[in-house]
Amino acid sequence: MTLIVPFKQVDVFTEKPFKGNPVAVINFLSIDESEVTQNELQAIANWTNLSETTFLFKPSDNKYDYKLRIFSPRNEMPFAGHPTIGSCKAFLEFTKNTTATSIVQECGAGAIPLTIKEGLISFKAPIAxxxxxxxxxxxxxxxxxxxxxxxxxxxxxxxxxxxxxxxxxxxxxxxxxxxxxxxxxxxxxxxxxxxxxxxxxxxxxxxxxxxxxxxxxxxxxxxxxxxxxxxxxxxxxxxxxxxxxxxxxxxxxxxxxxxxDGHIVASIIQEGDGNTSYHVAGHAITVIDGNIAL
Amino acid sequence: MTLIVPFKQVDVFTEKPFKGNPVAVINFLSIDESEVTQNELQAIANWTNLSETTFLFKPSDNKYDYKLRIFSPRNEMPFAGHPTIGSCKAFLEFTKNTTATSIVQECGAGAIPLTIKEGLISFKAPIAxxxxxxxxxxxxxxxxxxxxxxxxxxxxxxxxxxxxxxxxxxxxxxxxxxxxxxxxxxxxxxxxxxxxxxxxxxxxxxxxxxxxxxxxxxxxxxxxxxxxxxxxxxxxxxxxxxxxxxxxxxxxxxxxxxxxDGHIVASIIQEGDGNTSYHVAGHAITVIDGNIAL
The missing domain is CATH 3.10.310.10 (Diaminopimelate Epimerase; Chain A, domain 1)
Incomplete structure (x- = not known):
């Protein structure tokens, strides 16, 4: 049986198409993660030929908005920057959410807090x-x-x-x-x-x-x-x-x-408690929008 | 102004998704070729990161079915094999043509005759x-x-x-x-x-x-x-x-x-007039189907 699910290819760190870094985002929010194998996800990422392909799943806990799995053409990665921003953009569009100002992404590196402000999507780096x-x-x-x-x-x-x-x-x-x-x-x-x-x-x-x-x-x-x-x-x-x-x-x-012509804002935040955190922000636009047949 | 046109990413030389060679095909059949510049087409092909991205235009003469322009991420090419098969497949789907058995593609290498038989698409090589x-x-x-x-x-x-x-x-x-x-x-x-x-x-x-x-x-x-x-x-x-x-x-x-897991049939045809021609055939399936925003 052919499974057809929503697909977007999002351009990240730009407001102009083809000037940023693309990520392919596949919407598995309505299927169970156990329905697809590691090899199937890897084969898709191998085929898109992009530096990263991501898969949106339902989160394991409702403190997260979605679970993201990130693949290069060769292997799965716990975290990656531009795919996180592009996948958050795609998630908001897939779920027709136009008002969110904060999102929590579940991924291999744990919980990644994201903020959305005037179209700029920012994530807090899990490690630096x-x-x-x-x-x-x-x-x-x-x-x-x-x-x-x-x-x-x-x-x-x-x-x-x-x-x-x-x-x-x-x-x-x-x-x-x-x-x-x-x-x-x-x-x-x-x-x-x-x-x-x-x-x-x-x-x-x-x-x-x-x-x-x-x-x-x-x-x-x-x-x-x-x-x-x-x-x-x-x-x-x-x-x-x-x-x-x-x-x-x-x-x-x-x-x-x-x-x-990519534009990135990297912020160094002095947290007040003596800790410093690192945040990366950019715009993202959906360039290809449709379905993918698996 | 954002231009939104139909887009397909077709897997060539396979009947199973992700097992062949992908080509991105952009449907410009309803716009005039003069509306897009060489630089715009090149920027799109640079961004998809596929070995080839193609653009379907109206042909210059009605002896052709469509005009195809083929770009690698770095330059325009007069002809390429798997993009020709994938683009013919996309053309047939875009135009809802389910009955064609022969197609003539106009491209930089001239007229390329294609045949379609039981889902197998075959082109005659322009040079060998x-x-x-x-x-x-x-x-x-x-x-x-x-x-x-x-x-x-x-x-x-x-x-x-x-x-x-x-x-x-x-x-x-x-x-x-x-x-x-x-x-x-x-x-x-x-x-x-x-x-x-x-x-x-x-x-x-x-x-x-x-x-x-x-x-x-x-x-x-x-x-x-x-x-x-x-x-x-x-x-x-x-x-x-x-x-x-x-x-x-x-x-x-x-x-x-x-x-x-690609499958190709390469045929050597003795034409009878003493000439020999070379033909390449394969299946193709549309994997990503939607629109692209330019």
Whole structure:
């Protein structure tokens, strides 16, 4: 029997079609999770050829709004950034919910709180841990990227294990031409997913506006168009570097070299209890809307 | 203004969803081609992330049924095999035509005749030219693939410039693990798109049943799941090798290493006038059906 369910392909971190990062979202809200197998979900994600395909299920508990399962073409992931924003957008449209201001997503990384404000969807990062790296590893990355970094890069645990490195300015970042073979070797040796390269924009009054690029050749993504977890990693790195005492928002542009034009707001929130949390916000628009036959 | 038009994502060379090679098909039959720019079409194809995205337009002359424009994520192509079969399937569904047995597609490579018989869609290849290659080049490909070839490989001009090489049997073909860096260098140096590797199935009564794989790392496709132009190339190569005097059909399986299960029939037709033509046939099913907002 062919099962036909609602489908959307949502463009994330943009208000203009084809300028952001797409995610395929399949609506399984009206079927039981036990009706589909891991292999079936993986086969769909393998076929869409997008960096992520997600599946909306009924949540396991009514403290969540929905359960999300996130797949790359090769494996299931506990969490991912742009798919979370795109899937929340699709959930609101599928359920014709035009008034929600907060949503809780159940996923492999636990409960992810989301807020919706004037069309901007924001999630709280489940993890953002900082770790220094050795000068040998830094030298390897400088060689692979072909540029000198302006501060010591670090390893950021955000779900994916991103190296974050800063270069002089936005233009230097946009002009970088990494050696992908060398970069794949370097990330593979160190069990990192890839590198987030960022450069401050010239007219930014303070250190709060960046051009960013995300390179992950080891998982077959030479360059990711617009990257949610990479934005968490950059914000956490900047907090370590500059020790912002107040809550701060970082605006990030990404995707120029791939004919995209992504816009991300990464917020560092000083919680008052001494803790700091990291939030990523962006717009999302549904580009393809219909059904999928399984 | 947002333009919303019908959209289908069709799975080609399979009757089971997610087992073939997908193509995104956008229905512009009711708008004028001048209403959309080259850059807009390219941006859509860049965003779907599929090997090909196609656009159906009204034909320039009523001797054609439709005009097809075919884009990879990077450029427009005069012709491509699986997108032609998938787009014909979508055209028939868009126009609710359930009775057609022949269709003529207008595209960059000219008029492509298609036939439809019991759900099997077949196109006549616009080009299938054979050219020998030097022993140095052969040695380079043997090193990159890591196997000895069982006959001299050749260069096949089928739109894409494919090298075709045979190995001992289907199992050897399925187990091949090319060195993609070496293969990209080799194809780049020689201006080839990639290599079609094929091995005969053990129980095939004559030389008419093959396992096939298509590698094109130089255009960022390490392995293509199921390949139409590669099937034309293999059929033309086999005609040169075995000099079939009668019309012959070659059945090809492809995609096993990528969790696909594609089935292709490549036919060598002796036209009677001394000419030989090459035809590729496969099933196609619409998996995603809806609209796209531009």
């Amino acid at each position: 841990d900082y770790e220094g790296i050795s000068s040998d590893v830094i030298a390897g990355y400088e060689q692979a990227i072909g540029l000198k970094f302006v501060a010591a890069p670090a390893l950021l645990h955000t779900g994916p294990e991103w190296i974050v490195a800063l270069v002089d300015d936005a233009e230097t970042c946009l002009n970088a031409n990494p050696n992908f073979t060398m970069l794949a070797d370097q990330t593979n040796q160190n069990k990192h997913v890839g590198i987030i390269l960022a450069g401050p924009k010239k007219n930014a009054s303070i250190r709060n506006s960046y051009e960013m690029r995300a390179f992950a050749p080891v998982i077959n993504v030479n360059e990711d168009p617009v990257c949610g977890s990479g934005s968490v990693a950059l914000a956490r790195y900047l907090q370590e570097l500059y020790n912002f005492e107040e809550s701060t928002s970082i605006t990030i542009s990404q995707g120029g070299r791939l004919q995209r | 030219d054979y050219e020998g290659i030097s022993s140095d080049v052969i040695a380079g490909y043997e090193q990159a693939i890591g196997l000895k070839f069982v006959a001299a490989p050749a260069l096949l001009h089928t739109g894409p410039e494919w090298i075709v090489a045979l190995v001992d049997d289907a199992e050897t073909c399925l187990n091949a693990n090319p060195n993609f860096t070496m293969l990209a260098d080799q194809t780049n140096q020689n201006k080839h798109v990639g290599i079609i590797l094929a091995g005969p199935k053990k129980n095939a009564s004559i030389r008419n049943s093959y396992e096939m794989r298509a590698f094109a790392p130089v255009i960022n496709v390490n392995e293509d799941p199921v390949c139409g132009s590669g099937s034309v190339a293999l059929a033309r190569y086999l005609q040169e090798l075995y000099n079939f005097e009668e019309s012959t059909s070659i059945t090809i399986s492809q995609g096993g290493r990528l969790q696909r």
